[in-house]
Amino acid sequence: MEKILQRFFEENELEPITIETEEGKHHRFSISLDNTSAECLLEENQQFCSLVFMIFLPVKMVGGQFARVAEFVSIINCFSRTGCFIVDQDTGIIMYRSDGLNGSLATQDYDQLIINIEGAIRMMRRFYPGFMTLMYSRSAVKDIFMQCANIPLTHYN
């Protein structure tokens, strides 16, 4: 697993900040996307031999925005098969968590790791504008979801 991660960081010229804990290693790095940048956390759990990739969206909710965003997230998560959005009510932070295959089915393959990470990035690129639109306009959650879902990203096909 260590070699997989080393290759990933080298190939993408990433310089992560790595923190070691009893459970494993946490690698933190920033990536730049279409119209924003995001903090990423790659958790390497030696005990369960798992990799979890998380993207923190540069969005912080306040007050009444929470209910609309929570409804939006619950709709997205119903359809998502590769991970889920998580809303932290205490901090107002939205993140996307892409689970590697845990335990005995853990990702041990470099290509699979890349697929997981790219999948998470696509979810963020698709829905980040929806979060922003929901938070700062009065549009219906259902309408925003449909508009985000219909962005024809060619690599989805």
Add this chain to the structure above:
Amino acid sequence: MQKNNRFIRALIHFARLDGTISLEEKAFIQNLAQGLGANLDEFNSIWDAEESQPNEDEFSVLENYFLFDTLIQLMLADGIAHEAEIGYAQKIAAKLGFDSAIVNQLIEVHQEKKTGNAKPFQVKSQSDSILLKSLFN
């Protein structure tokens, strides 16, 4: 008119609201137009066309978000967000159906993107501007 041309036209309209467009701002719009598939002649014809105010229902709310987000990037093209520009941006936000607080949030996001240490992550099998391109074609 193609939707991406209408997008560029709306952007030019809003960019002119404060009275001037700097060279950096024009270059930014030109780059964006090229990214959306317009050649130089097409861009010049959009630039020189008689100005008309975009219709309120011309774009969906998500497209309005992309338009406004691009406008904020345009505002920051010369590196500084002037007080007057922020004021205009807040008026445009209201016109497009957004709360004025979105202005500061987007300024923060784009300044962080410019000054932060985020590395571009190349997702394979797609171009950088595919999202905007596919949305407006």
